[in-house]
Amino acid sequence: MVSEVQNNPTAILRVERLSMKFGGLIAINDLNFEARRGAITALIGPNGAGKTTVFNCITGFYKPTEGMLTMTRQNGEEYLLERMADFVITKKAKVARTFQNIRLFSGLTVLENLLVAQHNPLMLSSGFTILGLLGFPTYKKAASDAIEKARFWLEKINLVERADDPAGDLPYGAQRRLEIARAMCTDPELLCLDEPAAGLNARESAELNKLLLDIRDETGTSILLIEHDMSVVMEISDHVVVLEYGTKISDGTPETVKNDPKVIAAYLGVEDEEVVELIEQAEAAGVDDITAAVDLLSTEALLEIEEAHPDMAPAALIPSAPAKVRRTRATAAKKPTVKSATDTTAAKPAAASTVKSKPTNPAAKPPAAIKPGATANALAEPRGGKADKLIVIKGIGPVNERKLNEHGIFHFDQIAAWKKADIIAAEAYLAFDGRIAREDWIGQAKKLAKQSQVTPAPKKTGGAK
Template sequence: MVSEVHNNPAAILRVERLSMKFGGLIAINDLNFEAKRGAITALIGPNGAGKTTVFNCITGFYKPTEGMLTMTRQNGEEYLLERMADFVITKKAKVARTFQNIRLFSGLTVLENLLVAQHNPLMLSSGFTVLGLLGFPTYKKAAADAIEKARFWLEKINLVDRADDPAGDLPYGAQRRLEIARAMCTDPELLCLDEPAAGLNARESAELNKLLLDIRDETGTSILLIEHDMSVVMEISDHVVVLEYGTKISDGTPESVKNDPKVIAAYLGVEDEEVVELIEQAEAAGVDDITAAVDLLSTEALHEIEEAHPEMAPTALIPATGTPKAKRARTAVAGAPAAKTAPGKSRGAPTPARTPVKPTGATKAGVISNALPEPRGGKADKLILIQGIGPVNERKLNEHGIFHFDQIAAWKKADIIAAEIYLDFDGRIAREDWIGQAKRLAREGRTPAPRKTGGAK
């Protein structure tokens, strides 16, 4: 396979065929992308997509299993980051980073935290302490320059008045800005920020946006950031790369990415075929970004409605207009006999439950070894309880004679291949462990405890 990334002089970082494996787990799978010089590149995706693993490979915390990471400095020097130690990457390749969890020296003052970041030039000018002890002018000048640089960044982050306060006494948002300023004191050409807006309120996020834009515009530093706050990503990013299960699913401008069906599907937890209808209904409701779509079209919310109203078909459970929140849809359905349908569909009584379709030659009868003409006992299992199966895919499985968890649990390799053909998947059944989930659900008698949503990463 030819790499998607070429020797582009405008790229400060080229990631080519990057893969990272932990035993049998593939965290990053054949990833290719570029970070442009002087631009803000965002790396986004659901929790567990592999974003921080990419950062750890770029900054030397992990050694990639495969692939090449090429950093090109302004002077034309190229560094292969996958071959370098983490401290050498910072010193020679001029790559700095922050972490998801703040890692300041809380017992040192705000000023001292910025001076620590300038340890290398200070030690060099002091002759590794000897010249400093003797008071040589070179060390005095270097110390004065370090303080001046620290003062510059304290002014940028509005913390000059807190210079002598312990860093641990600062508010959370101020600590975030201080950590970015400390990284900038190393004079990086590429600044990697891991969720810099995590835990910030709206005002603090706005201050962060201004700080990052100033860094890009005034210093020329390229920024690569991981972020879940889509308001930050869409407002300041020049380029967005989207990961899901360690694989790139979209790459382009913020405008093109936020309307990409694959991206919305990844954030909603549904498949591409299913998300087409959701996008149409989201547009009818005035939704034009990922975060609003997630809020409006939560499949978990639809499952709750379906459990409360089993007589209603899935297509009648999705609000077409007027409600910005999925929970409002639940309230509306609970108090009315029918829900609004998508534009162009008839209104009135709920659509009757779908009658299972018997497999035919067109549905590849016989390819799935244990397909059934109809559900046992006239009642199919709720296949959407398997993570990765939505209402549309459940319908497709039923149409191909798959109604029960134990059928999926008994699939062989040939059955998986056949199912992926008509589901139009690419390895996702094995990746999401449908068979393992189905075995567990079959053992539990198809009445598992409700799945938890959200929570820690």
């Protein structure tokens, strides 16, 4: 198989056929992408997609099971990172990184944190402490240069006045910026940032965006970042790579990735055909941006909540849904229930003995016949005329719930009782590839089935005994 990544002279990092396995778990599967020189490349995806594992392979914390990681420096030297120790990658290949959790030396001052990052040139100029103890001019000059570089980055992150304060006393956002400045004191050509905007408020995120753009524009440093804050990713990134379960599903400009149905499916946890439905709904509602499909799905869920609990007002739960879309979807959802003026059956009172509970979910209506390929415990209709809301299980969306209902699966305890043959049968008509086991549908169903069987204890009345 020919790699997707070619020998591009503008690429500072080429990731080719990268795979990382932990026993039977495949964290990264045949990943190919490149980070271009002087650009900001974002690596995004749902939790557990393998983003940090990619960083750990690039920076030497993990040794990949397979693949090649080629770092090309400005002087033309190439380094195969998968063959190098982590500290050598920083020193020779000029790759620096930050972590999800801040890892400053909290007991040292802000200035000392930046000086520690420059220990390689300082140790070399001091003859590994001997020349420094003797006060040789080479060490004095190196120490002066280190302080000057630290002062430059303190000014850049607006922390000059706090240079002598312990790093642990800084606010959270300032500690994030200090960690980036410390990484920059190693003079990297590639800066890897693992969720730099995590925990920041809107103002701090804006400051971070400006800092990263300044680093790219003023120093020429290439940036590879992992981020969940899409406002950061879409505003500053030149190139975006999207992972799902260790596999690349999209690669391109922020605009291209934002409008990719596969990306929307990955973040929503639904199948591609569901996304197609959502896109069609968005277009029918007159929404220009395909990402409104996300809001449409939320609105769909909102309408179901409103139908099940008419006394509640859950509209505030989903403020992101466009008002126009919500009105369109609400109107469409209510149309089937409107009865004509000539419908006289609606006025006839039903006898109390013949009233049956109706399922709140239209997909829960009993099918005319169970479709072929059903699991062993399929039912002709939901017990008691009411199906469980299977979409509560992570990984089951409205379309998947409908398919399960069509094949006689209406209740949590049915999924909880599935055997291997049942999983194979379900994956055949759901077009899944290991997702049932990966997202542990059976485990989720067992918990939900157990919860539904628990009856609330009667309330105590009367005074204390």
